Amino acid sequence: MMVCSLYPALRVTTPWSCSESHLGSCRKQLMFCVSRRKARRRAWTGVSCSAETRTVVIGLAADSGCGKSTFMRRLTSVLGGVAEPPRGCNAYSNTLVGDATTVICLDDYHALDREGRKEKGVTALDPKANNFDLMYEQVRALKSGVAVEKPVYNHVTGCLDPPELIRPPNILFIEGLHPLFDPRIRSLLDFSIYLDISNEVKFAWKIQRDMAERGESLESIKASIKARKSDFDMYIDPQKQYADAIIEVLPTRLIPEKSATEVLRVRLVMREGVKHFTPVYLFDEGSTISWTPCGGKLSCSYPGIRFFYGPDTYFSDEASVLEMDGQFDRLDELIYVESHLSNLSTKYYGEVTQQMLKHADFPGSNDGTGLFQTIIGLKIRQLYEQIIAGESSHGWKREQLRRCLRLSPV
Ligand SMILES: Nc1ncnc2c1ncn2[C@@H]1O[C@H](COP(=O)(O)OP(=O)(O)OP(=O)(O)O)[C@@H](O)[C@H]1O
C-alpha cells in the first residue's frame, strides 16, 4: 500500500517493486494516483468496460532477440495502421497501441526487478521472476472488455515503473517469454504463435544487434546466451508444443558449409484443426511438393530458392509445413510465388507481395521469415473477422455486460 505524500487521501496498492527513490518525484506519484482514481471512476461509470468491444487475444512466444518486435510491426501493419507507444505516458513503455490492436509485452509482468533477480540468482526466464496471477487477471479482464492498469518494466533502469492504463482493443497481442506457459493464460488465447529460432541463427542475430548496435563484446554476448540457456530449455522452448503456428528459422541447406546463417531455411508449421485457421498450401492441398521456382519468372542468384510443402506431425498432432530455403533477389517477383500459394486469406490478388514491398526495409523481407510473418498476419486478420462474424452481436453484448458487472474494475 502506498500513500501519496502530496495527496494522502489517496491510498493505492502499488504493484511495482523498486524502492521509493527509484519511483521518481512526488509529481510522478501524484500523477499515478490521480490517473488511477480517474481510471477507477471510468470503470465504475462503465466507460472502461465496453460492451461494444470483443477482444480477440493472440499470444506470441519467443526468446529475447528472436524477432518478436519485427514480427509485431508486420502484424500491426497488416491489421491496419501503425502501432505506437501510448500517448503521454512513460517514455519507456513497452506497449504499442494501433487503431485496432494493442501489443503488450509480458516483460511488464516481471515480479522481480533487475536487482531482485540478481539477489535471488534467477533469470527473467524463470517463472519465479514473473507474476502469472496478475498476467492472467489482466489478460482476462481485457478479453472481457475491462481496462486495466498494467505494470511497466523499464528496460533502461531495470525497475518496475508506475502502471499504465490499457483499454481493451479489438485484437490484443501478448508477446514475450511466457505467453503460453500458464494454462490459465493459454485458455484465454484465440491463437498462438511460437518463434523457434535455432541456436546458430539466434547467435548471429544477437551478435549483429548487441555488438553492432549496442556496443557489447562478443564475450559478453556469449556469456549472456550461456547463462540463459538452461532456463530457456526448461521454461521457454517447451511452450512451442502449445502453439497453433510455429515459425522455425534454421541455417540454409542450400550451401554445403555447415551453419551458414546469412541464408535461412524457414519452416511454417501449421497445426490442423485449429478453429478459424486454415493452413496455407502450395499447389495441391495435402500433397508433398518440393519446388524450385527459379527461372524465367523468378530471378535467383546463388544459392537459389527451394520451397517445400507437405503434411507432418508436431508433438503428435497433425500439421502442414510450408518451407522456404533461400532468399529473393527481387521482391516484386514474389507475386509469382504468391500466385502458387492457396488459402492465404488475402483480400485481393497480390496482397502478400504488396505487404512485403511496403516493409522491404524490415529484417527478413527477402526470405521466409518476412513471408511467413506476413502470411500469419493475414490469417490473424481473417481469424478475427470470423470470430466477430460468428458471434451474434446481440448475445455477445448481453454476455459482455454481464462480465463487465462481474469483473472488478481496475
Ligand atoms: N527475420 C529476421 N532476419 C534477420 N534478422 C532479424 C530478423 N528478425 C529480427 N532480426 C534481428 O534480430 C534482432 C532482434 O530483433 P527484434 O528486436 O525484433 O527481437 P525481439 O524478440 O523483439 O527482441 P527483444 O525481446 O530483445 O526486444 C534485430 O537486430 C533484428 O535486426
Ligand SMILES: O=C(CO)[C@H](O)[C@H](O)COP(=O)(O)O
Ligand atoms: O529476456 C528478456 C525479455 O526481453 C529480458 O532479458 C528481460 O525482460 C530482462 O530485461 P533486462 O535485461 O532489460 O533487465
